[in-house]
Amino acid sequence: MTQLENRRKMEALLTVCFHGERHNASKQGIDGLVMDNNSPASAAPDLDEISEERLLLERLRGIEDDLTGVYSIHIRLSALRPGNRKPHFTRIAVRAFDFVTENFDATLYEFSNCDLLLLCNYVPIEEVDPSISKVRALFSEDPLTKAEEGSKDDIFATWYDLAQEEDYENFIALITDLEAEAEERRKRTAEDKAAEKYRYLPGVPLDPSNLAAINDIMSESRISDLIQLQSAIQIKPKAKGKLLFREHYVSMTGLQKRVAPDVNLFGSVWLFQYLTETLDRRVLAVIGRRDFSALDSPISLNLNLSTILSKEFQKFHQSVEENAFKVVVELQMIDIFTDMGGYFYARDFLKELGYRVLVDGVNPLSLQYFKPGVLKADFVKIGWGREFLSEIPGANKNEMQDVMDRTGKSKIILGRVDTEKAVEWALNFGISRFQGHYIDTIVDAMRAKEII
């Protein structure tokens, strides 16, 4: 089924008056079979928890005798990048259909996987188009919406002419599958959910009322055992590797379990940042106890700008002193943007003492909107994202190359590398510095062969 053809057919159908084009007997037979096999209609529904998917199936059942003029559009919000699949985004997207549902015989179903489905009965297509365009525009930065509308690559919005036998079958199959998935999802535990959601930790959000207590607990809890290590390496020709530094970071899941099991520490961006200031001081105290002259490979630490100018950092520096070249300070973009003047000051201050400065928190998307080269740091860590690959091949290559060149290839570290593809992609741009789960396995292998 090509979507474009489908659209045209439907437009033709709806502009001409269409009567008598009904399904023949054999089709009805097939439809009936499909419904009987897959519809969970026979199972007694829990009245309190009837899913939207189920509601739609029931509705279809009620109108299946005459589907003339009935069509549907499936908007696959579930295929958006995780960061775009947030409930408040969906809430706004739903509003784009208010006009259609209020003025025509159209119903919007919000599926539990956050897909939207609009069921229309004799609604002029030109009245529906603007709503679809609006939603597409809202997510215009997501690769999913890049394909030309109505083309066969367009998986964002799929149109079904339910008066057409083939479309109807596909449609019923789709909704039935989605209904089954919804049921599955409902049964799944909160623990599983945590894995699929973006920066999701369970619990009530952080707010000023619980912040003070958490902050106090954090100042007194043991954190040394929550500090984890990850290596950043440079891949050299002949499959050799060089260790750049080992990042020392606090496991957030572990921290939350220890200091506030019922509170989602990521619940408020700003309040989370506030907590990291306390965390910095704790980390500096723990790491500062090391003997830096005996340190055989450099380390990196995540710190806030405000921490750099604090007493705790001064104390830390007293223990580091001439070994400052072994310490890389990682600063977050959000912190830098909040106080750019403070960043320039802290960067110069750190460099003068001999530390190296790394700018962290850059991702494929943000890279398109600002040029990190201006920050003149020693390293810029760019988080790997599949967006780098899913773009139309070659489309952004020149631009990306330009950003890389301006920043300086030798300064870029590709972080969050979890697949070999990421390494291949980066090597093409001349990037040879990496960090991430996939790199951890390479480091282990290299250690075994003693080539690092």
Added chain:
Amino acid sequence: MARAPDSHKMLPSQENLLVDYVRRLEDHKEGRKALHIKLSALKPYNRREQHVRAAANNFEPFIKDLDGQLFSLKNSDFFFIYKQDIQSALDTLVQQVRYMFSDDPLFEKGVDKDHGDFTDWYDAEADFDKILKLVQRLAEAEHRRQEETHDKRQNTRSALKARQEKGDPLTPEVLGRVETSLSRADLSNLVRRQFVCLINKQMTPEQRFSELYISIKDLRETLLPGVNLLSNPWLFQHLTETLDRRMLAMLSKTDTLTISGDISFNMNVSTLLAAEFLNFDDNITAARRGAMIIEVQKQDIFADIGAYLFAREFVHEKGYRVCLDGLSYKTLSMVDRERLGVDFVKLVWDPEMGDQNEEEKEKFVEEINKIGRGRVILCRVDNREAIDFGKSMGIELFQGRFVENLIAENNRRFELLRLKRRMERSEMHEG
């Protein structure tokens, strides 16, 4: 979120208007006289506002008939310039005014009619130079007095600021308390307004839109004297989310804030995506959306660029315009206005901008042109230097204390023009 500091509006003073009027009188002094009534010589309890107003009311008939012009000075004195035809009627009037204050010790010693302690009479033709000198002296005295009080106020403010900067830092507990009390408080008396203006070669400001903001300084003074709300950027940022909701509530009630023209206001990206904004949006007309500009802070945009892009698309589609706030000349080159899809960019004035070398300045001009000259707003402009520099770099839009002063100055010019027209009318009447 950085909210612009308050501005002090300068209204055209009667003293300045008087000097200007007397200068113009030089060509029309024939048949005109001047009367100086020194209410300043009365005891303070006799020259309260209502007394002065009552005394001034006596002159109304003359003013209506274009027989004279009254200036009511800051020190309570009157200066009345009139046509000699009304001399006898004016004598009666002065007697009435004197009678009003007859219980004042001034009149106990029996004051002299001409050149006395209460009234001075002048002939415009014979005493022109004397009159001009006198009014100039009065204007200077008033100007000095204003500067002194301004300095005093500045000193109080800077002392207060210094105290607050050293003041207790904002803690989560205090933040929680503040946010709870804010959620119920009516903040309309803390809302300030500052204009964004196009400024032409003659330094005449042309208002484009005005920013409405909650004065953080006054909020602090009202709610939490001694607590430095800005001591922690993250806690402050969280507080602005609460302020956003209060602002939306005020904007929804048109009777709370009287707003004319296009307006802008600060919002967090998180607020734009929250139920409060959706409700606000539901309740305003499409025309009003077109007259609103939403200001978003740069750190908020980059904290979650995906959320920003989504929110921007949403508000643009609704008809609002978006302004990226808080850029410095150092960060200007880092952002791509077109890509970010913002309509305006606010650049914070910093005297260091003028210290850039030629090459840096050229680059700067290039950045301005790339963003679009009509889209860059140089804000926190507090002196003439900022405007001169901005204009030399191609910037057209300005905002800040100095711009507010220019607006006041411009209003004064209009007032003078009005007076001049009045004089001309009176001459025509005479002729």
